[in-house]
Amino acid sequence: MRRMLYMFLGSFLLFTSCKKEEQKLTIATAANMQFAMDSLVKNFELKTGIPCQTVIGSSGKLTAQITAGAPYDIFVAANMKYPNALFEKGLTANKPKIYAHGKLVLWTLDANIKPSIDILNSQEINHIALANPDTAPYGTAAMEVLSFYKLNETLKNKLVFGESIAQTNSFIHSQSAEIGFTSLSTIKAPKLVNKGAWIEIDTKFYKPIEQGIVLLKKHNKDAQQFYDFLFTEEARQILTHFGYE
Incomplete structure (x- = not known):
């Protein structure tokens, strides 16, 4: 009985750990946004209690990963080209929107x-x-x-x-x-x-670097909150601090 209890507790802890991990927002982030995103995520987590994790890469490579089925919730890109390409393929939940201009x-x-x-x-x-x-x-x-x-x-x-x-x-x-x-x-x-x-x-x-964000088709239910947060005055001040317009 004791062995069975230990096995049950072990399974329960593993389940709750996995469940907690599943609840994290996964944000695919263009490499230029790495440092700004660290600050944005920190403020968002303090504000909402919603845990986030970021995957950093070039916008093109992240797009290829998303097309191949990578389980990301949000795509924060360095331009509008790649989010629009995903939108045209029907892989997003909404139309991409510009959140900042890079320099x-x-x-x-x-x-x-x-x-x-x-x-x-x-x-x-x-x-x-x-x-x-x-x-x-x-x-x-x-x-x-x-x-x-x-x-x-x-x-x-x-x-x-x-x-x-x-x-x-x-x-x-x-x-x-x-x-x-x-x-x-x-x-x-x-x-x-x-x-x-x-x-x-x-x-x-050079042509304006219009940086876009989009919710992906299969996204965590809390993803909309981060999407909305990126257009708040608080987020705007963080982006301005990091040199974005």
Whole structure:
């Protein structure tokens, strides 16, 4: 009887643990939003008591995962292209909506380098990091900037592509690349603020980075609350703090 009781208690604890895990909101988050999302989730959890977990990646790769059936509740993307693609496939519960506009910066941690577009073509720079333009909207924006300055061909042997903004940041942070294009939200992160030197790229040199959110078809019942929270004044202040418009 004692053995049976232990088995029952063990099964019950496992069941309740799994049930609690199932109740977590899973938020698929574009890598540029990683640090801002940490702050948003913290405030949302304190406000509602609803636990959340995030999955970080490039918008393109997250879209591929969702298309393949990944059990995410919400998709917070770096543009509208990928959420709209999911909407057109009937994989979302609503039409995507813009929650913020992102900004591009040129960042270096090399104390001997003063970031500028002109310096990219100098002998001081051997590697320029940027996100993969095929899957990451900030990479697309970076390529648009290089195209504007007619530097695509000139710099092609210097370009180092990260799978996402997160990997791009690691190239810059480790100085594997002397300089690189990243999101303004990156250098606004608490652990990175005041590190290195950066310049903001004028938004007239790249198409607006319209970042979108969408509820996925099979979502946790509490997902709507987080979706609504992202459009509150509290969330707006957090996004503004991290450099979004």
